[in-house]
Amino acid sequence: MPRVTLTAFVDEEALRKILTNLIHNGIKYADNHVHIKLLPFNSDDIMFNIEFRNDGEIIPFDKREKIFEPFYRLNESDKDTGTGIGLPLSRSLVELHQGSLSLVYTEEHRNIFLLSLPIFQEQSLDIKPFLEENYRTEERGMYTKEEEATEKPVILIVEDNKEILAYLNKELKINYTILRANNGAEALEILDRDNVQLVLTDIMMPIMDGIALCKRIKTDILYSHIPVIFLTAKNALDAKIQGLKIGADAYIEKPFSMEFLMVQLRNILNNRKIIKNYFTNSPSAHLAEINVSAPDKDFISLLNTVIYDNISDIDLNVEELAKLMNMSRPTLYRKIKGLSDLTPNELINISRLKKAAELLTQKEYNITQISTMVGYTVQSNFSRDFHKHYGMPPSTYIIEHSKQ
Structure with missing residues (x-):
């Protein structure tokens, strides 16, 4: 035959x-x-x-x-x-x-x-689009304006194994905007230009490994606010201890459950959001109370001092704040956004209102004086913003606080 x-x-x-x-x-x-x-x-x-x-x-x-x-x-x-x-x-x-x-x-x-x-x-x-999506890593970083507009948290995945990188990208891109790098050196280039909310990294990689990357992130004021999760097959106890000592926020072993990884990501990002919401919505909460790493404590302390020392300046904005902090405008923006989930101008405005709430409870000044002391030239604008933020006008806030 x-x-x-x-x-x-x-x-x-x-x-x-x-x-x-x-x-x-x-x-x-x-x-x-x-x-x-x-x-x-x-x-x-x-x-x-x-x-x-x-x-x-x-x-x-x-x-x-x-x-x-x-x-x-x-x-x-x-x-x-x-x-x-x-x-x-x-x-x-x-x-x-x-x-x-x-x-x-x-x-x-x-x-x-x-x-x-x-x-x-x-x-x-x-099949080409499937293979390109899962294996192409040349287009790392710089997510599009359309992706940015979705307001998904931005996660940077650092992994030299293309198949694992492809799998993580496929599973996580539904809920997150994903940026990708093959090693720590590439990751730092992306961190320099993009607003990243979390880094998910392997440990064993060429050029710059995960330990070196994490150490750089946690000790550099430019990135120290960013959570880091190790995802690695290196499961020796000393490796875990080393990772946690340099500030890693979590350590997940391969093979891993995607459901477990999803929960870890969600918890870390949500816990930070709870702290940030407390700062934003609580009149008595100060920026310095946010639980952060050691490098960030110094940054927040200085930021807090600079804002309140200039709170009466009607021209205090992101450009002026960047000059006072000795930082570029984009760097200051990313840093404040990462720590407080606010833009610099939003942080300045909220700080004005927090200071106003503090002064109102002291009853040493009238509302017009206080509005000027916190940088407002028009009292009606102050009353409008205060009502919008605290849910009541300044006069009612004084009464409610007296009852408490």
Whole structure:
């Protein structure tokens, strides 16, 4: 019987990734033998099938779908340093081809992965956008104005493994604006030009590793307000202690649960928002009371002093404040936004109103005098802003405070 040549419509790069991952998976978990076989087909078939067999530990039937979940380990004690996303990525690429990838069972003591792909495609394949989105890292940083307008928290992922970087980007981009870097040096370039709310970084990377990056972030006044989460396979206790000593906010081991990572991200960002909201809405709360790192305490102390020393200056704005703080306007903006979730001008205005509330409770000055003392030239504007912020006019605030 003459041999039929198989000609199928596939994306070359995607198929190469699928086969590479399945071959690597078979070799990694085999005891002695791996067999790869193109199953028989004829000219009438609409699918072609490839089997990948190995004689390693048999995967339990109830785990046949779990193994396609990112970072899943069959044994909790498995400390293999692989990325843990080869099978999930392969299945995603197979499904884009309208095919299937599954673990099948026979009477033989073998793990058998069956790859089935259509010989023809009803529509032309366009795998390139999927691969570009998941693997391109040249366009790191500088999110677009459209993304900025969504007001999603901005997270910088620092990871030299492209597959893990792709997976994290895919899972997190729904709730966050994602910036990406391959090492600590690239991350610092992004931090210099973008307003980042949190850094999620690997530890072991070339050029500048995660420990060096975290140390730089936590000791540099330009970045010290940014939370850092370590996400790494380096799970030795001394590595964890070292990371936490230099100020890391959390330490998550690979393989990890995406749900657990999501909760950590949400908690860290929400806890900071609660503190910031308390400062904004509580008349007695001062900027200096925000719980921050040591470098930021000095910055906040100086910022607090500068603002209140110039509170009566009607021309006090972001440009003037930047000069007084000896900082560039963009740097001051990012720093204040990161610490207080306010723009510099919003912070100045709120500080004026907080000072006014303090003076009103002392009953040493009338409302007109106080409005001038906190930088207002028109009392009606002061009363309007005070009412908007505290929910009552200055005169009512005096009465309510007296009752308390």
